[in-house]
Amino acid sequence: MVGGVATYPRGTGGPSVLYLPGAGLVGLDFLTVTEAPGATHLLYDRGGTGWSDPVPLPRSAAEVATELHRVAGDGPHVLVGHSMGAVYARRFAQLFPSSVAGLLLLDPGHEDLFAHLPAEARALNDQMKPDPAALPELTAEQRAAATAAWAEILKTFPEGVRDELVAHHVEHWRTGLTESANLESEVYDELRGGGPIPDVPTIVLSAGAGNPAWSSFGSPELVRQALDGIRELHGKIAASFTRGEHRVLDGATHLFLHLEKPEEVHAALGDLLARL
Numbered sequence: 001m002v003g004g005v006a007t008y009p010r011g012t013g014g015p016s017v018l019y020l021p022g023a024g025l026v027g028l029d030f031l032t033v034t035e036a037p038g039a040t041h042l043l044y045d046r047g048g049t050g051w052s053d054p055v056p057l058p059r060s061a062a063e064v065a066t067e068l069h070r071v072a073g074d075g076p077h078v079l080v081g082h083s084m085g086a087v088y089a090r091r092f093a094q095l096f097p098s099s100v101a102g103l104l105l106l107d108p109g110h111e112d113l114f115a116h117l118p119a120e121a122r123a124l125n126d127q128m129k130p131d132p133a134a135l136p137e138l139t140a141e142q143r144a145a146a147t148a149a150w151a152e153i154l155k156t157f158p159e160g161v162r163d164e165l166v167a168h169h170v171e172h173w174r175t176g177l178t179e180s181a182n183l184e185s186e187v188y189d190e191l192r193g194g195g196p197i198p199d200v201p202t203i204v205l206s207a208g209a210g211n212p213a214w215s216s217f218g219s220p221e222l223v224r225q226a227l228d229g230i231r232e233l234h235g236k237i238a239a240s241f242t243r244g245e246h247r248v249l250d251g252a253t254h255l256f257l258h259l260e261k262p263e264e265v266h267a268a269l270g271d272l273l274a275r276l
Contacts, residue, residue: 002071004053008043010034015101015273017041018072020092022083022106022255023183024176026050028165032156033080033258033265039273042072046088049175050168057175058182061091061190069096076101078272083254084109084180084187091191097198102272103241106265107207107254110233111188117229120222132177138170146170153256201275202241203268206234207257208250243275 001007008027017039019030027043027050034041046064047055065088078101081089086108093100114122138146150166157165210227231248238244247268249261258265 001052005047005067005071006045006051007071010041010043011039014039015276016072016075016077017269017273018068018077018079019043020068020079020081020085020089021046021049022085022176023180024173024255025082025085026165026168028161029154030080030082030258031161032262033269035266039078044068044071046179049179057178058180058186060182061088061187061194062095064088065092065095068092069099073099075099078102078104078269078276080104080106080269081108082106082258084183087111087183087187087191090197091187091194093197093200094191094194097196100198100200101276102200103202104265104269104272105202105204105234105237107205107230107252107257108234108237109183109188110230110237111192113188113230113233114184116233117226118222121226121229130177132174132181135174135177138173143170146173153259156259197240199242201243201272202238202245203272204234204238204244204246205252205257205265205268206231206246206248207252207254208248209253211254 006027011034019027019033019042021027021029027045030043034043045052047053047067048057048059069092076099079089079092081103083106086105089103089105093103147166147170150169151162154162154165210223210230214223214226235246238246249257249264252261
């Protein structure tokens with residue numbers, strides 16, 4: 001623990017690599033990514049998530065970035081940000097540019113997403129975002145199904161870590177919904193008006209299969225248009241850096257691309273570290 005924030009350091013020497021999970025995930029969900037040698041890896045749980053001390057959620061991106069800078073120090077660091085964590089990583093780079101050596105963005109959120117997609121895509125997104133406070137508790141059957149699903153997702157993890165992570169995700173399933181509640185209403189505006197991001201080596205990975213839940217709410221054509229638009233925005237993020245690169249991971253889904261395509265994520269991190 002560092003000031004109430006749970007941290008999980010791994011490895012020694014080489015560049016410093018910091019991991020920013022997406023909403024609904026925690027630091028240890030990226031444990032298998034830290035197998036890349038030649039670097040010091042720091043997994044951590046943002047305040048109010050995982051095993052860190054409780055704080056009111058949602059938070060501003062500046063609060064999250066300042067917390068990480070306090071925990072990790074000046075660096076410079078390579079930031080591995082996933083989904084909403086990638087938005088936080090870019091905000092960190094705005095606020096602490098000299099502390100960033102590189103960026104690996106895993107299916108990142110984008111502040112101009114809904115200005116770029118068909119209007120129907122916003123309606124699709126709204127349908128997929130229930131009010132976490134209004135949702136009932138899980139039934140015994142739902143808890144059993146969630147436990148089995150998480151156990152399968154984390155099947156390659158060490159047994160002790162896996163069991164604790166599975167139990168945590170089943171128990172704290174509302175946290176990701178609560179943390180991301182201000183993403184579109186506040187955090188994206190904060191990033192949009194937050195100033196320049198340093199021109200550092202950057203790789204953006206897109207989940208080729210997108211979010212499987214979309215198909216339950218939208219037509220195949222709308223889902224395809226949304227996925228194409230997201231990939232285009234990811235390409236624009238990469239193109240905004242002199243040494244930026246965009247890669248699409250075919251078959252990978254938004255939430256678990258780092259677990260479904262570990263070799264590709266390891267390769268991207270290795271390539272990024274080699275460029276430093």
